[in-house]
Amino acid sequence: MQARETIFALSSGTLPSGVAVVRLSGPDTRQVLEAMTGALPPPRRARLGAIRDQAGALLDRGLCLFFPGPASFTGEDCAELHLHGGRAVVQAVLGALSAFPGLRAAEAGEFTRRAFLNGKLDLTGAEALSDLIAAETEAQRRFALANSDARHRRLYAGWRQTLIHARAMIEAELDFADESDVPGSVAATVWPQVEKLRDDILSHAGAYRDAEIIREGFRVVILGAPNAGKSSLLNALARRDVAIVTDEPGTTRDVLEVHMDIGGMKVILTDTAGIREAQGRVEAIGIERSLQRAEDADLVLLLEDAASPVTFGGLPRRPVIRVGSKSDLLAGRPPARRYDCLLSTLTGDGLEALTDLLREATSAHMARAGDTLPFRARHVALLQEAAMTLEEALRESEALELRAEHLRLASDALARISGEIDVDDLLDTIFSTFCIGK
Ligand SMILES: Nc1nc2c(ncn2[C@@H]2O[C@H](COP(=O)(O)OP(=O)(O)OP(=O)(O)O)[C@@H](O)[C@H]2O)c(=O)[nH]1
Ligand SMILES: [K+]
Ligand SMILES: [Mg+2]
Numbered sequence: 001m002q003a004r005e006t007i008f009a010l011s012s013g014t015l016p017s018g019v020a021v022v023r024l025s026g027p028d029t030r031q032v033l034e035a036m037t038g039a040l041p042p043p044r045r046a047r048l049g050a051i052r053d054q055a056g057a058l059l060d061r062g063l064c065l066f067f068p069g070p071a072s073f074t075g076e077d078c079a080e081l082h083l084h085g086g087r088a089v090v091q092a093v094l095g096a097l098s099a100f101p102g103l104r105a106a107e108a109g110e111f112t113r114r115a116f117l118n119g120k121l122d123l124t125g126a127e128a129l130s131d132l133i134a135a136e137t138e139a140q141r142r143f144a145l146a147n148s149d150a151r152h153r154r155l156y157a158g159w160r161q162t163l164i165h166a167r168a169m170i171e172a173e174l175d176f177a178d179e180s181d182v183p184g185s186v187a188a189t190v191w192p193q194v195e196k197l198r199d200d201i202l203s204h205a206g207a208y209r210d211a212e213i214i215r216e217g218f219r220v221v222i223l224g225a226p227n228a229g230k231s232s233l234l235n236a237l238a239r240r241d242v243a244i245v246t247d248e249p250g251t252t253r254d255v256l257e258v259h260m261d262i263g264g265m266k267v268i269l270t271d272t273a274g275i276r277e278a279q280g281r282v283e284a285i286g287i288e289r290s291l292q293r294a295e296d297a298d299l300v301l302l303l304e305d306a307a308s309p310v311t312f313g314g315l316p317r318r319p320v321i322r323v324g325s326k327s328d329l330l331a332g333r334p335p336a337r338r339y340d341c342l343l344s345t346l347t348g349d350g351l352e353a354l355t356d357l358l359r360e361a362t363s364a365h366m367a368r369a370g371d372t373l374p375f376r377a378r379h380v381a382l383l384q385e386a387a388m389t390l391e392e393a394l395r396e397s398e399a400l401e402l403r404a405e406h407l408r409l410a411s412d413a414l415a416r417i418s419g420e421i422d423v424d425d426l427l428d429t430i431f432s433t434f435c436i437g438k
Contacts (some may be wrong), residue, residue: 006032007106007114008097017085022093024113024435028102029077030066036081037064051081054095059416060089075110075118085398103293109434111335113427116419121418123430127376128312130434131215143214143369152379153418155204159185162197162407163411166190171402191394194407197392204374205383211366212372213298216258217266220358221294224303225310226250226274229325233303234258234271234347236337237355243271250274253286255293263359270297275312294318299361301354306335306342321357378426379417 012226017119024032035038035054041047053059063082066198072078083089097103109130121225127148135141159309169190179371200276220231226249234243238258244251272290294316302315306324328346333343339355341352373379374380392398393406415421 005102006103007110008094008103009106009111009437010094011080011111015085015087015090020083020085020090022081022083022090022117023106023111024079024081024097025072025074025076025106025114026103027077028100028333029079031096032100032103032125033064033066040155041066043068046082051083051093053092054099059092059096060084063343070118072118074114076114077122090276105433106436106438108243109431109438111125112432112434112438116427121148122150122153123423123426124375124379124417125150126419127430129438131375133435133438137261137266139214139366139369141212143375146370146372147375152374155372155416156286156418159197159201160411160414162193163407163414167407168402170400170407174400174404178184194390194393198387198394201383201387201390204372205380205387206372207368207373208375208380209376210365210368210371211375213362214265215269215375217296218302218362218365219268219270219296221270221272221290221297221299222301222303223272223290223294223315224274224277224325225305225312227344228274228303228305228310229255230274230303231271233301233323233325233343234269236345236351237269248274250279250283255286255289256261260377262355262362263366264419265362267358267362275314276310281436291316299358304337304339306330306337309335309337321354323354363400374417382413382417386410389413 004027006024006028008022008024011023012021024324029038036051037047037049041064042388043066046065048063049061051060051062051064060083062084065080065082067073067078069078071074081093083093090178095106100106107373112126112129115121116123121129130268131140131144135144142295222233224230227247231243231245231252234256235377236242238260242258242332243256250273252271252273254273256320257268260269270292270293274284275287275290278287278357281399291314295318297316297318298317300318300320301323302320303323303325304310305326307326307329321338321341324342326336326344326346327342327349341350341354343354345351375385389406389410393403394408395403412421416423
């Protein structure tokens with residue numbers, strides 16, 4: 001793809017900053033650099049110098065880098081201007097750039113989109129880059145970086161290779177079908193491979209939840225009777241007063257979330273309304289929501305006042321850590337029930353032990369950050385489509401031509417994940433979630 005327009009954008013973050021990087025990509029890049037910096041710097045080597053507008057007015061002194069295509073990020077001629085990161089400096093340079101005919105400000109994700117269209121990365125690679133920029137936790141960073149090394153493209157290309165081989169075998173059988181003395185069936189050897197491939201695809205698709213947990217967070221829901229100390233625990237773990245705490249049972253009516261980083265994993269901690277026979281409609285709705293949240297949780301922290309426990313029924317079938325709260329009120333006596341963790345938000349006792357338990361609960365997910373997992377709902381939908389078409393290909397009652405056609409459709413679904421075919425209608429959706437300048 002050869003773009004006619006040259007695009008530019010501020011690619012570094014919020015101003016003011018120490019340094020601001022303005023990036024260019026497109027056919028006019030050379031000419032613009034010559035006009036603004038006097039001469040083209042040697043490829044990929046930074047050169048310090050004056051940066052001027054077309055009239056020759058000095059805008060800043062900074063570094064200029066030139067990356068000739070096709071060996072550049074986008075595959076086109078690219079450049080970077082490293083400026084002093086002041087608002088007026090950047091504004092002046094962006095203004096000067098837009099004054100060149102044929103130059104325009106880049107749209108969100110447009111540099112990466114051009115890189116994709118020029119074959120510099122596949123669609124999963126582009127999605128991984130977007131994740132890397134959004135990454136806030138260690139697990140998210142590791143996962144996004146691992147996903148940006150084209151591992152998905154290689155995995156799916158390998159699977160498609162299996163399907164191409166299978167179709168070749170079937171074609172051969174169809175060609176020989178007229179000759180009466182073909183020994184056995186060539187294609188018969190193919191179907192066990194297709195069956196195995198279907199299983200591999202389904203098990204790969206089934207691991208999506210792990211990717212979701214790494215990218216979007218491990219969901220922990222605090223559940224318990226009114227006044228068990230749920231909101232106090234949320235505040236203690238979040239280290240800020242997020243939730244209202246009073247001695248009145250039924251204080252929390254609505255679910256409340258905080259995002260935390262526990263051992264490098266994003267954890268979404270949810271406070272809920274205390275579970276009891278509701279005193280009114282609002283509370284009843286709150287309780288209903290609490291239980292619903294707990295149903296969707298990766299882990300439930302079941303909180304009980306250790307000094308005067310109140311039990312309730314209807315506990316969701318999710319992994320549970322039983323927490324005894326207000327341990328300070330026990331005044332040294334042993335609790336009446338057994339808990340995985342005994343704590344007091346008043347004294348801080350046991351909070352670290354609970355954090356350790358949470359870290360332990362997330363560690364298996366953390367460990368998966370280096371694995372090849374589908375990491376968008378889009379991937380899963382196409383994987384399921386591929387598995388379903390393979391299922392149809394495996395129907396022995398069907399004509400061989402039709403079964404071969406299903407193998408082709410499965411292969412196409414896999415090709416769409418990495419963006420090798422049929423993705424034009426998707427690109428706007430995918431790249432618009434990027435930031436400007438990437
Ligand atoms: N002594 C002691 N009191 C606590 C502790 N944690 C919470 N409390 C008190 O227990 C009462 C209830 O605390 P909350 O955090 O509001 O309890 P909750 O479970 O969120 O209550 P609801 O939202 O009404 O369901 C408040 O008066 C808190 O100060 C603790 O560790 N020790
Ligand atoms: K309360
Ligand atoms: Mg509360």
